[in-house]
Amino acid sequence: MKTKLTAFVLLGCFSCIGVDRKDAIPRDPVLSILSGGKLTTTDKSGVPMEKGNMGILALQVGEKQTVSLEFFNKFGVRETPTVVWTIEKPTVASVINNEITALSSGNTQIGLTSGGATASIGLTVVGDANAIASVVVTLPPSISSTTLQINQSLQLSVAAKNINGQNIAGKTFEWFTENSAIVAVSSTGLVTAKADGTAEVHAKSEGVKSNILKFNVGAVAGVRTGTFQSAGGYSTVGSVTVEESGGKLIVKLSSNFQASVALGTFIYLANSTSGGIVKSAGLDLGQWSPGKTQFEAAGVTLNQYKFVVVLCKPAGLTFGFAELKP
Amino acid sequence: MKKSIIVSLIFLIAANALAGGGWPQPKGKGYFKLSQSYLLSSKIFDGNGDVTDLVPSYGYFATSLYAEYGFTDRLTGILYMPFFARATKNELQYNQPGVPSEPGAALNSFGDTDIAIKYGLLTNKPIVVSATILFGLPLGDNGATNANALQTGDGEFNQMLRVDASHSFYPKKFYVSAYGAFNNRTKGFSDEVRFGAEIGWTLKKFIPILKISTVHSLFNGDVGVVQNGVFSNNIEFISPALELNYQLTDKVGISASMATALAARNILASPNFGIGVYLKL
Known part of the structure; x- marks a missing residue:
């Protein structure tokens, strides 16, 4: 009985789901300004968002506005930011403990820096209710x-x-x-x-x-297209279109898209087709499985990446890629 | 995917000096082995034969029965049945605090099963020769419906014709065997040519066996095969194996084995270990 029990325990241990540890892939840290009060925000392209890296604010002299922030470090972990504020025209406004105080009429840019991420607020201070805010x-x-x-x-x-x-x-x-x-x-x-x-x-x-x-x-305005080619002896066929819509980048695979399914097949945006570089520096859009044809990404511009890459993420192997044109 | 190499290796390991080779089982005699195999790998041979990291690690475990039984002195029935197969993906945790971990996963099922008939072509000669027709039954889960591509089978029905030749140096207590095989695979998988050889000694109750096996893809499959995993098609390897058997009694023994790949494509790059207990009739 004891022998049987030991054998079962050993077999169970052998086949347990283990744990691997590794360093997370560093990304660009993100500092976002949150809308609130008279503060509205936009993304880099000017599209209004609930949170963004650019704020627009108008205040009357003497008014105050507290700024709420959201910060994700280079590993994507939310942290309370320690912000360094810079004011282009210190006579127009001041900032203490994330609270902006309008001092005098004028326009100024307020810069925010935290952990390598930046954001900015365009501030207009008016002296009376009829001035342009x-x-x-x-x-x-x-x-x-x-x-x-x-x-x-x-x-x-x-x-x-x-x-x-x-x-x-x-x-x-x-x-x-x-x-x-x-x-x-x-x-x-x-x-x-x-x-x-x-x-x-x-x-x-x-x-x-x-x-x-x-x-x-563009030749087809706002749309980039590419045709997949296989890589590394693996298989990828079909085409892809990438377009901006509603402040997001939409990546659409053609209906005839096929790729090798392996131990985790992912779609990436990247500026290289080398598997290791794609894995470390590309943008992971998510896992692909047969039938899935659309992926989305926020905070990315249309011309930021050159390739759509089909990657076996666990092994860092490129199965195929499409060069985006124009 | 990895299943194919693992099963191949397990199948090769399962046979030993007391079974397999060019000798069919005598009528009414048999060999039965209950085995447990273990493979966990954090590296993989890619399509170009280079070893690359695999993160997270993947594992495959199979509890199997291997059986040979002599219907006549020339005709032997063979069964390899992994009645419990388990494919796993490790959980991935990051060293940086706060970064969410990626959960592990597992797939448990019956595994792909081989049934075969071996016929003794030359049985009473210095070199014995047999021919085997093997059918690979896709009873495992080919992973087509799970996002992690975990598999306990490749999903295809294959037919393999194999010829074994063996020679015993009796009264010296060692033997040599060699084989060649052609594996016809279906559902767009490339066909395979296989070769192998082994040498075994009998040292009283201790029987060590050295093996070498190779698989060569003909690369004539459908490149559009998508449902069964890239690693299931166009597998190639040169794999040495060591098996150690110990006779507890005249009929019962235990064995331990290890197989690895010296060069390969599209397979996990870690040794496969096995332990088992066998019974001779």
């Missing part, structure tokens, strides 16, 4: 996408608002483009796509900067 640029009501074909034009709207969010009539605006070779903007806010690429457009009135609209221009 914010400038808001919007797309035409019938348009929801900032993707354009070459030579396509779009008339933007702009409004100046007071501290209470009411429109102020009779103001003049200046328009700015980050790269006029890609997207040009006229003095009336008419944008025209000129060449493949991305460019940001914003407006200003009386020194108050608007929200930013980021435009994508």
Whole structure:
């Protein structure tokens, strides 16, 4: 009896699910500003979000606004951030214990740094309720996408608002483009796509900067495509399209997509096809299984990665990849 | 996937000086072995034959019955049946505090089973020769429905024709055997050619056996095979094995074995261990 029991215990131990330990793959730390009070946030492209790395704030002199933050370290672990604040114009505002105090009229950028991550707040301080507190640029009501074909034009709207969010009539605006070779903007806010690429457009009135609209221009505007090729003696067939939508990157595999199923087959965005580099530096979109055709990623831009890679994650083996074009 | 090599190795290990080789079992005689195999690997041979890390580790464990029984002096029935097969994936924990761990997983099922008939072509010659037709029954779980691709079978029905030749140096107490085989695989898997050899000694109650086995893929399968795992197709290896048997009585003995791969493609890169108890009729 004792011998049998020992044998069963040994067999059980042999076949237990064990534990492996390793270092987590470091990523870029993320510092996000959370919306609250008069503070609204946008992501890098200007798309409004509940939390983002860019804040827009308008206050009256003497008003205060507490800023709530969320920080994920380089291993993706949420931590209470220790923030270093920098104020472009210290006469306009001050910050103590994450609380911004409006000191005098003007505009200033407030920078935040924590653990290698950065964020910023655009602050406008007004002296009275009729001054411009914010400038808001919007797309035409019938348009929801900032993707354009070459030579396509779009008339933007702009409004100046007071501290209470009411429109102020009779103001003049200046328009700015980050790269006029890609997207040009006229003095009336008419944008025209000129060449493949991305460019940001914003407006200003009386020194108050608007929200930013980021435009994508391409052969198929806002969409990149690729055809998979097999790698390393493994099998991957099909194609992929990648597009931005609703502030997210949507990765769609074709209906005929097939790949080797192994000990964990994952889809990655990467700038290399080398399995080890993909695993360490690529963006893991999730595990693929036959029939799954769509993956999403937030906080990623359309042109940030060059390849969609099919990776056996446990072994770091590339089964196939698609180079994204244009 | 890994199942294929493991089963191959287990099958090879299961036979020993008291069974297998070119000798069929005499009529009414038999050999029965209850075995437990163990494999846990944190490395893998990739498709180019290079060893790469596998994180987390994967394991395969099988409790099996191997049996040979002589229906006539020339005709022997053979069964390899892993009646409990278990594939595992280790839990992955990170050294950095707060990083969530990735849970482990396991799949338990009946395993792929081999049934075979061996026929003695030359039985009373200095070199004995037998031919075996083997059918691999896909009774295991091919992992098509689990996200971890854990498998206890490859999902395909294969047929293997094998010829064994053996020579005993009696009265000296050692022997040599060699074999060649062709494995016809279905469902898009590449066919295989197999070769192997072994040498065994009888040192009173102690019987050590050295083996070498090879599998070569013909790479004529369907590259679009997706449901059964990349590691199940186009497997290749050169695998030495050592088996140590000890006769407890005239009929009962115990054995321990280890098989590994010197060079390989598409298989786990760790030794497979086995222990067992056998009975001779």
